[in-house]
Amino acid sequence: MKMTDTNATFRRSLHVALLCLTVFAFLGASDEGARFNRLGHRLMCVCSCNQILLECNHVGCTYSDRMRGELMAGLDRGENDDLTLQDFVQKYGPTVLAAPTGTGFNRVAWIMPFLALVLGLLTTIFIVRAWRKRPALAAPGGVLPVSGAELEHFRTQARKDTQI
Amino acid sequence: MSQIGSFALLLALALSTYSFLAGILALARPGPGSERLGETARRAGIATFAVVFLAAFILVISAFQDNFSIAYIFHHSNRDLPAPYKFATLWSGQEGSLPFWSLLLSAYGLVLRLRHKTDARLFAYASAIIAAVQIFFLLLLNFAAHPFALMQGELPADGAGLNPLLQYPEMVIHPPMLYLGYVGFTVPFAFALGALIMRYPGEKWIHITRRWTMVTWAFLTCGVFLGAHWAYSVLGWGGYWGWDPVENASLMPWLTGTAFLHSVMMQEKRGMLKMWNMWLIFATFWLAILGTFLTRSGIISSVHAFAQSSIGGWFKWFLVLTLVTFTFFFFKNKSHLRSEHKLESLISRESSFLFNNLLLLLACFTVLWGTWFPLISEYVQGNKVTVGPPFYNNVAIPVALLLLLLTAVGPLLAWRKTSVESLKRNFMWPALGAIAVGILMMVFGVRPWKDISYFYALMAAMLAALVGLTVTSEFIRGGRVIARHTGQNLLASMVHLFHRNTRRYGGYIVHFGVAVVIIGILGTPFNQDKEKEMGFGDKMTIGPYTLVCESYTQDDNPNYSNEWAIISVFRGDRKIETMYPERRFYKASQQPQTLPRIRSSYKEDLYLTYEGVNEATGRPIIKAHLNPLVMWIWVGVLIMIGGTVLALIPNAAPVRVTAPARIQAAPVGAGD
Numbered sequence: 138m139k140m141t142d143t144n145a146t147f148r149r150s151l152h153v154a155l156l157c158l159t160v161f162a163f164l165g166a167s168d169e170g171a172r173f174n175r176l177g178h179r180l181m182c183v184c185s186c187n188q189i190l191l192e193c194n195h196v197g198c199t200y201s202d203r204m205r206g207e208l209m210a211g212l213d214r215g216e217n218d219d220l221t222l223q224d225f226v227q228k229y230g231p232t233v234l235a236a237p238t239g240t241g242f243n244r245v246a247w248i249m250p251f252l253a254l255v256l257g258l259l260t261t262i263f264i265v266r267a268w269r270k271r272p273a274l275a276a277p278g279g280v281l282p283v284s285g286a287e288l289e290h291f292r293t294q295a296r297k298d299t300q301i
Numbered sequence: 302m303s304q305i306g307s308f309a310l311l312l313a314l315a316l317s318t319y320s321f322l323a324g325i326l327a328l329a330r331p332g333p334g335s336e337r338l339g340e341t342a343r344r345a346g347i348a349t350f351a352v353v354f355l356a357a358f359i360l361v362i363s364a365f366q367d368n369f370s371i372a373y374i375f376h377h378s379n380r381d382l383p384a385p386y387k388f389a390t391l392w393s394g395q396e397g398s399l400p401f402w403s404l405l406l407s408a409y410g411l412v413l414r415l416r417h418k419t420d421a422r423l424f425a426y427a428s429a430i431i432a433a434v435q436i437f438f439l440l441l442l443n444f445a446a447h448p449f450a451l452m453q454g455e456l457p458a459d460g461a462g463l464n465p466l467l468q469y470p471e472m473v474i475h476p477p478m479l480y481l482g483y484v485g486f487t488v489p490f491a492f493a494l495g496a497l498i499m500r501y502p503g504e505k506w507i508h509i510t511r512r513w514t515m516v517t518w519a520f521l522t523c524g525v526f527l528g529a530h531w532a533y534s535v536l537g538w539g540g541y542w543g544w545d546p547v548e549n550a551s552l553m554p555w556l557t558g559t560a561f562l563h564s565v566m567m568q569e570k571r572g573m574l575k576m577w578n579m580w581l582i583f584a585t586f587w588l589a590i591l592g593t594f595l596t597r598s599g600i601i602s603s604v605h606a607f608a609q610s611s612i613g614g615w616f617k618w619f620l621v622l623t624l625v626t627f628t629f630f631f632f633k634n635k636s637h638l639r640s641e642h643k644l645e646s647l648i649s650r651e652s653s654f655l656f657n658n659l660l661l662l663l664a665c666f667t668v669l670w671g672t673w674f675p676l677i678s679e680y681v682q683g684n685k686v687t688v689g690p691p692f693y694n695n696v697a698i699p700v701a702l703l704l705l706l707l708t709a710v711g712p713l714l715a716w717r718k719t720s721v722e723s724l725k726r727n728f729m730w731p732a733l734g735a736i737a738v739g740i741l742m743m744v745f746g747v748r749p750w751k752d753i754s755y756f757y758a759l760m761a762a763m764l765a766a767l768v769g770l771t772v773t774s775e776f777i778r779g780g781r782v783i784a785r786h787t788g789q790n791l792l793a794s795m796v797h798l799f800h801r802n803t804r805r806y807g808g809y810i811v812h813f814g815v816a817v818v819i820i821g822i823l824g825t826p827f828n829q830d831k832e833k834e835m836g837f838g839d840k841m842t843i844g845p846y847t848l849v850c851e852s853y854t855q856d857d858n859p860n861y862s863n864e865w866a867i868i869s870v871f872r873g874d875r876k877i878e879t880m881y882p883e884r885r886f887y888k889a890s891q892q893p894q895t896l897p898r899i900r901s902s903y904k905e906d907l908y909l910t911y912e913g914v915n916e917a918t919g920r921p922i923i924k925a926h927l928n929p930l931v932m933w934i935w936v937g938v939l940i941m942i943g944g945t946v947l948a949l950i951p952n953a954a955p956v957r958v959t960a961p962a963r964i965q966a967a968p969v970g971a972g973d
Contacts, residue, residue, distance in 0.1 A: 165626060166674040177651050187545060189690060194910060196923065217642065235689035242682045246674045250667040250696045257659045265652060268573075268644035 172212055176221060177205065179236070190235075201208050204229075303449040305370050306359040310449070314404070314439040318346040318431050324364070324429035328499075332676040339425050347415050347429050349435060350407035354422075357404045360397060360448055360558035369460050373397055373451045378503070379460035379889035381859035386463050386471050392476040393467050395612070401477075402593075403438040405484040413488060423506060424493025434487055437619050445449035445612045450468060462889025465861075467845070469535045479551060482521025483589040486554060488513045489561075490586035493579055497630050500637040506571070507565050511872050514565070514582075518558050519945040526938040533787035537895040537910045539830060544693045547847065549672045550592030553665050557585040560661035565885065567654050570716060572641030576631075577658070584625045588665070590620055595672070640761060641695040653711040662702045667697050698757050702764060708812050709767040722771040727778075731770035733773040738766040761823040768816035772809045779806075800953040807948025814940030821934030822906070832924040834915050835866065844927040846907055847871040853880070853921045861885040862895075866911055866921045870900065882911035896938060902915055905929040 173192065182193035184200040184256070193201040204225075211221040225233045237243035302924035320342045326337035360373070364387040368373040373396045378387055391400040410431045417424040442448065466472075489510040496506040513823075528551060533541035542548060561581040567574045594616035644651050671688040679685045711720070713727045742762055749756035789797060799806040833841045835850035842848070851867040869876055883896040900907040908926040909918035915922060 140951060163407050179691055188538055190544065192540060192543075194537045194539075194912060199922070204651070227843060232685055232687045235685045236691035236695075237688060237689055242678065242756065243686060245689065246670070246678075246692065247696070250663065250700075253666050253670075254663050254700075257508070258665055261655050261659050265644055268640070269647075 150231070173209060173219070176212075177208055177216060179222065179234065180208070180225055181233055183233055211261050302359055302363055302366075303367065303451060306356050306363075306449040306472065307447070307522070309356040309359070310439065310442050310447075312398070313349050313356065313407075314436065314443055315553045316349045316352060317435040317439055319434035321436060324425055324432060325394055328429065333387060334582055339421075342432075343414050343417060343425070343428060346432055347406075349432075350404075350411040353404045353407045355449075357391060357400050360400060361391050363700075364388070367460065368805070369457050370452055372452050373448050375452055375457055375460045375462070377463055379462040379860075381421075382460075382463055382468075383860070385470070386468055386934055389473045389476075390463065392480070393463055393472075396442075396446045396450070398480070399438060399442050399446055400448050402480055402484055403435065403442060405477075405480055406438065406487060407436050409485060409488050410435065412445070413491075414524065419506065419509060421439075422499065423492065423495055423501060423509070425676060426499055427491040430491035430494050430851060431487060431755065441615055443611060445678060446553035460889060462887055463557070465885065465887045465890060465892050465894035466535060468887070468894075469531060471531040471534065472525055475524060475531050477823050478520050478523030479827070480516055482524045483551075483554065484560060485513065485517030486585045488517070490582050493582045493629060494630065496621065497579055497634050497635050497637075499779075500634050503849075504569050507569055507578075512687075514558070514562060515945055515949055516561055516725055518555075519942055519946075521551070521555050522938065522941055522945070523857045533931070534771075534897065534899065535894075537810070537897045538788050538908075539828070539897075539908050539924075540825075541931070544671070544688075544690050546672050546767075547592075547596050549668045550588075550595045550627070554585045554588040554592060555666055556661050557581055557588060557664040560658045561585055563654050563661075564658050567651055567926070571651060573655075574643075575638035575640065576635060579631060581658075584665075587620065587623060590616065590623070591601065594620065601782055648714060648719045648721065648724060649739060650711065650714045650716045651684045653707055653714050655705050657670060657711060660700055660707065664697060664700045664704065667700060668693070671696070694754070694757075701819075701952075702757070702760050705761070705764040705768060705816070708815060711765060711770045712771055712809060731774055732768050734770045735763040739763040752826065758823040758826050761819050765819040765823070766818040768775055768812055770817075772813045772816075775809060776806070787804070799947070802951075803952055804948045807944050807950070810944030810947060811941050814937045814942075814946075815832040817937030817940055818934050819937075821930050821932065821937055824928065824930030826931075827929045830924060832912065834918065834920050834923060835868075836918070836920045839920075841923065843907070843925045843940065844905065845872055846925075846927070848923070848925060849932070850921075851924070860889075861887045864911065864914065866923060868909060868923065870907065880907075880909050882909040884911045901932045903932055906931045926965045 171298040177191035178189055182188050182190045182198065182201045182204065184193065184198045186193055186198065188194075190201060190204055207225070207228075208221065211224055222234065231236070231238075237246040239247060307535070310715060315559035322325055322342075323338050323345065327335040327342060360371075363371050363374050364378045364782065365384070367374070367380050368376070373394060374390065377394045377397065378390045382390075386393075390397060392401045410745065411426060413431065414428055417428070421915055442866075491512075492506045492510045495501070516930075528548065529541040532543065532548075535953065561578065564581060564846065565578055566576050568578050594613060626632075643875075646652070671692055674688045675685045709731065715723075739759055739762065742759055747755055747762075749751040749759045776795050776798065777791070779798040780791050783794035783797050783801075784791055787794065787797065829843060831841060831843050833839070835841060835848075837850060837851075837852065839850045840847055847870075849869045849871065851869050853864070853866040855864050863883050864887040865881050869878045870878045870880055878900055880900060882898045885894045885895065885896060886892075895910050895912070897908055897910045908930040910924045912922040912924050914920065
């Protein structure tokens, strides 16, 4: 009876909480993001400092200021994101993009981790199923009560398994 | 001096080789003399420590004596270098860091060899394997990267100086911590391989290496996060993790080491995952070497360019050799590693460990894949691509969130089988708490639909709350059971509970620390920055702070000249601090360096950098970052380290209950 009450309370509380979450999640409209900031974080500075364009503070960097200016100019021209990034690729090469694109062989970069996740999950499920199907050890015919060292072994094992 | 150092390295190589060969011979041909031969191998291993220590000591003394006849000292030190950095010269460059690696390995070997009576045969195997690894590093030192190589021609009056990036207090402790972690994993690996070769019965080798592994993991954790803190405090870009290949290299063994720490519990408790654990500890050791290969070879461009050289080939062959050796013995003796038990239920601690391992390995694979993809791309399509933060943020963060979910749920599951009812009962309040945190965050303006990073931040906050609440509820529930039996108050009962199973509850504290670290990281999407040229009295506002430039000035000392600004920080009308962002120019190395200044609070960090001077006006350009919650990352790491240290405390002896007690409450989890 007590368990049923707990279940009901749990369900009700969960429903209320999820409802609140949903309400807040759909409140309001999406703001216009800062495109400069977003695109600047999708580009690398090419001064070989290996830093994101907007994070490059390499002392004496001769590239980052100029590249930021070019990015701003691209946005002022009203170019869309893809076109702006493409301008940079044409000028500085593909390494200017901070992440592989979703085209051609570069797609493999994105697919592999998820493929590994799926394969890993399938393998884990396979292992779990195989383990669960493994037959339990057959009970011996004339069972004698365990004692001595064997009993102590079981006691130790039980303590290990159940200790709080 | 340099001749003594060179001789010490040669002697160390001879001793290690003897230790390895005599050790293997004694193990392979048991006979009347083998025990004595084995003992000489052990002593040769101990002597290796003394000799490598001598070589490292001579190198440090040479730095203090400004002995620029040694090329390494010339390239990494100068007369006016402060004393702590002269000491750090030992690990500031490749030819120095390799003897340091060798020294740490021989120190670990020394401890192992002194404790050989625990299990003489297993320790003899482990000792021989450590000697084999030591031979590799000493071969490198003697024939590829000699630290005592002499300068040619006229002796220079002063050294070229230490890389400015390394002239920061944390650089005196970050590399040793990282190396203690990297090198330390050699010990559990040596025991694992030894146990595999000798078909060691039972799980005793895991009991023996448990503390080694935990201590090593704690060092690596310290090393990784000290590196992040160094990057934050020195590199001046306002962040702490840039997914640089060398950062990734330190993260990979940490991930597999964490997986190993969890999965060995399954082997200890249930005799399962024996083969898996062998591969995990091998992978951890192997990735630590791979990390060194990445740092040293320059095969992948990195901010750690100061450590590049041509010894990559040596590492490549060593990696192949270790892989072949381990694979050979694994397939030869794998029949010995069969599981003793079957999995009884999907909702059990065992399956949570399985999924935990899957996710940690997946995270490791993602980092490895991202690190190597530029090379793969160059091989396949002829041009390199960059795999930077946007890739990792999109791929690794979802995996990290799933891991955080398992961190929350795992401790609530019992070994063998957990009923759905008990899971619900234990999970209800933490889950409601986590949802409440989500609602609160949205009330306070976090809009997950605005940007994927806000969505991740929201999820991370909810899951971190879930972890924190499940850990707290586990302590409270266990404490209540103890309190009922002993009549102690709840706090004393929780301390009592902790002492009954330090490993389990220490582990929970580590989990709590992870949740706190995540809280620190989730502030990232809300970072702000501003840049402004600031003359006398000029103001810049960022978040709640108003910055006023009081002055800007220059200074000079024997090591460097510098320019810095004096910035008053106001919150409202109240002046709360004066900050001095600085830019230095190191004379010996002729390199500039920006030194940010950081004002940390539990809410946010105000982070100022002196970007340079506008040539036309002569006024400094100041960049201000406002980074919310960063302090919690470092607090979380301290909690993680504290939890690990607590988990190392031996359990108190169980209290024997003579009369049966009626237990009304449900059992509190089970085991670690």
